[in-house]
Amino acid sequence: MQDFxxxxxxxxxxxxxxxxxxxxxxxxSERSGVLNLTAEGLxxxxxxxxxxxxxxxxxxxxxxxxxxxxxxxxxxxxxxGLVVILRVNQVIAGLSVVFFCQGLTGLIGTLxxxxxxxxxxxxxxxxxPLSEIPAIGRIxxxxxxxxxxxxxxxxxxxIFLRGSxxxxxxxxxxxxxxxxxxxxxxxxxxxxxAIVVGSSLLGLAGGYISVVSVKLWITGMVxxxxxxxxxxxxxxRWAPWPALAGALLFGCIEGVVxxxxxxxxxxxxxxxxxxxxxxxxxxxxxxxxxxxxHQGEPGALGQPHVREERR
Amino acid sequence: MHDVAMIAVESQSAPPxxxxxxxxxxxxxxDIRQTISPWKQAGILGGSLAxxxxxxxxxxxxxxxxxxxxxxxxxxxFNADSLRSVLVRAAPLILVGLGAGLAFRIxxxxxxxxxxxxxxxxxxxxxxxxxxxPESTRIVLMGVAASAGGILWVLLAYWMKVRFRxxxxxxxxxxxxxxxxxxxxxxxxxxQDSKTAFPQSSQYRPFERLSDIGSGxxxxxxxxxxxxxxxxxxxxxxxxxxxxxxxxANANMAKVVGVPVRTISLIVIAASGAxxxxxxxxxxxxxxxxxxxxxxxxxxxxxILIAFLSRNDPIIVVIVGFLLAVLFVTGQTxxxxxxxxxxxVQLVEAIIVIAVASSExxxxxxxxxxx
Numbered sequence: 302m303q304d305f306x307x308x309x310x311x312x313x314x315x316x317x318x319x320x321x322x323x324x325x326x327x328x329x330s331e332r333s334g335v336l337n338l339t340a341e342g343l344x345x346x347x348x349x350x351x352x353x354x355x356x357x358x359x360x361x362x363x364x365x366x367x368x369x370x371x372x373x374x375x376x377x378x379x380x381x382g383l384v385v386i387l388r389v390n391q392v393i394a395g396l397s398v399v400f401f402c403q404g405l406t407g408l409i410g411t412l413x414x415x416x417x418x419x420x421x422x423x424x425x426x427x428x429x430p431l432s433e434i435p436a437i438g439r440i441x442x443x444x445x446x447x448x449x450x451x452x453x454x455x456x457x458x459x460i461f462l463r464g465s466x467x468x469x470x471x472x473x474x475x476x477x478x479x480x481x482x483x484x485x486x487x488x489x490x491x492x493x494x495a496i497v498v499g500s501s502l503l504g505l506a507g508g509y510i511s512v513v514s515v516k517l518w519i520t521g522m523v524x525x526x527x528x529x530x531x532x533x534x535x536x537x538r539w540a541p542w543p544a545l546a547g548a549l550l551f552g553c554i555e556g557v558v559x560x561x562x563x564x565x566x567x568x569x570x571x572x573x574x575x576x577x578x579x580x581x582x583x584x585x586x587x588x589x590x591x592x593x594x595h596q597g598e599p600g601a602l603g604q605p606h607v608r609e610e611r612r
Numbered sequence: 613m614h615d616v617a618m619i620a621v622e623s624q625s626a627p628p629x630x631x632x633x634x635x636x637x638x639x640x641x642x643d644i645r646q647t648i649s650p651w652k653q654a655g656i657l658g659g660s661l662a663x664x665x666x667x668x669x670x671x672x673x674x675x676x677x678x679x680x681x682x683x684x685x686x687x688x689x690f691n692a693d694s695l696r697s698v699l700v701r702a703a704p705l706i707l708v709g710l711g712a713g714l715a716f717r718i719x720x721x722x723x724x725x726x727x728x729x730x731x732x733x734x735x736x737x738x739x740x741x742x743x744x745x746p747e748s749t750r751i752v753l754m755g756v757a758a759s760a761g762g763i764l765w766v767l768l769a770y771w772m773k774v775r776f777r778x779x780x781x782x783x784x785x786x787x788x789x790x791x792x793x794x795x796x797x798x799x800x801x802x803x804q805d806s807k808t809a810f811p812q813s814s815q816y817r818p819f820e821r822l823s824d825i826g827s828g829x830x831x832x833x834x835x836x837x838x839x840x841x842x843x844x845x846x847x848x849x850x851x852x853x854x855x856x857x858x859x860x861a862n863a864n865m866a867k868v869v870g871v872p873v874r875t876i877s878l879i880v881i882a883a884s885g886a887x888x889x890x891x892x893x894x895x896x897x898x899x900x901x902x903x904x905x906x907x908x909x910x911x912x913x914x915x916i917l918i919a920f921l922s923r924n925d926p927i928i929v930v931i932v933g934f935l936l937a938v939l940f941v942t943g944q945t946x947x948x949x950x951x952x953x954x955x956x957v958q959l960v961e962a963i964i965v966i967a968v969a970s971s972e973x974x975x976x977x978x979x980x981x982x983x
Binding site: 338379383387388389390392393394396397398400401403404405406407408411412520524525528529531532535569570571572574575578579581582585586588589590607608609610 | 641642643644671675676721723772775776777778779781782783785786787789790793794796797800801913916920951952953955956957958959960961962963965966969970972973977
């Protein structure tokens with residue numbers, strides 16, 4: 302029984318990391334007032350770019366992750382152009398970009414023959430001597446470097462949003478673009494910047510799944526994690542640290558699924574696979590039942606800003 | 613009196629200072645168009661559609677299909693055999709388009725069309741497997757069961773929205789995954805075909821299948837057209853259609869002046885789910901004749917695309933549904949003969965939606981260069 306828990310919890314940072322990065326990326330772009338539903342698609346872009354890099358230039362996982370971030374940022378320019386410059390309905394634009402990416406990654410993965418080719422990926426490192434502590438050592442100190450990298454990123458984004466002038470301006474654009482515009486801020490520039498920077502984290506989340514966790518590209522491998530990340534942002538009320546807590550929660554739920562079979566517990570496999578989605582719905586209901594549905598939501602979320610349009 | 617004062621002021625003030633020459637190249641400003649001629653509107657829409665299709669052709673060219681071959685394949689769709697599969701394909705596409713369009717009309721983002729199709733298929737197949745009802749009315753019963761399945765699945769999301777304010781965009785999308793895992797649970801378990809041992813249900817009997825009527829037209833299409841006719845009546849002619857326009861324009865206002873917002877929303881959303889559930893049944897019954905793992909693949913975005921391009925108008929939904937069916941059948945041909953994955957269809961769909969959505973900006977705004 303103790304083994305079961307240690308094996309499970311040792312898995313959690315790896316399953317939680319994609320949620321954490323994706324949620325953080327979404328928080329950055331949504332704080333600028335852009336409802337960002339592109340997560341599922343841009344994570345796929347990151348995933349295929351990561352594996353593609355490893356298969357093309359040899360096994361350089363860190364390079365692959367950087368390429369994944371760049372690829373997602375580049376594709377996000379399409380979304381930015383649609384919602385910021387052309388003021389397309391943000392739900393329609395987000396969904397279109399997701400399905401665009403699903404089609405594109407499926408096509409690229411098949412044409413380049415990257416499908417089902419395992420890569421060596423990134424291995425876990427043991428931080429000796431901390432890794433020798435019983436139980437805790439394996440859970441906290443035998444992980445891949447990217448997991449540790451998440452902590453400074455969360456600190457940086459948290460300080461950026463709450464403590465820096467640029468972060469303040471970004472939030473002003475998200476709360477009241479008309480006022481921010483009057484104060485001389487370029488709403489379009491801030492929003493495009495937030496989308497591109499946030500999307501690099503979505504790419505990292507996708508690259509993490511394919512290069513670090515699964516070490517393989519399979520069409521559609523993100524499997525709804527992007528949508529769960531969107532829900533996670535609502536749950537976290539657009540704040541970084543609660544998002545990290547939520548990511549750990551979902552990491553625990555996702556991490557237990559393979560453990561159940563491995564521990565020899567007989568449970569209907571496909572019903573067990575539903576649990577992350579059911580848990581997300583449960584969390585959303587919990588958030589709604591506590592009657593704080595719109596708390597923390599950026600004031601102008603989902604609304605395009607046209608200076609010439611008087612509202 | 614006035615004049616004197618003016619002269620006095622003028623004589624006192626210095627000559628106006630010369631303005632410095634303007635710096636910069638000016639900037640882009642947007643004018644909101646008050647009106648636009650229908651020709652210009654059609655021109656902008658057609659132009660952006662053409663750009664979108666051109667981009668798709670270029671992508672396919674990169675994927676190894678020369679534009680000439682593509683043209684040949686597209687033309688090949690219109691021989692008798694392919695036309696039959698276009699008409700069969702069109703039925704579920706029209707139904708999901710209607711489902712999406714109805715819900716979007718009152719501002720409910722029903723993105724759970726695939727999940728509702730799955731439950732439509734499951735409910736209909738349950739009628740077949742447990743042999744419910746006489747053979748003569750079996751197919752009607754299956755259709756009713758399928759609608760009920762779709763309604764059940766969409767109303768769960770609506771209930772979560774009303775009761776707990778759960779955003780339906782997220783809940784309906786997540787419920788697609790839940791539905792598809794439930795389908796796999798059945799197909800790898802209790803409902804697995806004992807004859808083939810494949811993960812699919814056993815074959816429907818002939819009286820459970822939507823058959824061809826006359827010259828290659830499947831009765832599935834009649835079902836879809838009938839539903840479209842009812843939807844068109846409801847949207848354009850009935851009082852409910854007027855209420856729906858009112859709700860989407862301003863739900864609070866509608867409530868204040870006594871429109872039964874909750875009831876209308878409930879009925880419209882249930883109808884949306886019913887159409888999607890029926891699409892699942894029609895798809896299963898007219899094509900494979902059994903539940904498969906992925907009979908619903910790609911229908912969510914197809915529904916969104918049809919509803920978006922048709923501006924939620926049931927009559928135009930039928931036309932767009934046919935056009936999309938042509939794209940689907942072409943995509944299948946390309947998959948078989950050129951090994952192009954079927955996700956290509958999704959890519960082209962997305963490009964078309966992006967192109968048309970962008971054109972709306974140019975239709976609504978005039979871009980000017982001011983100095």
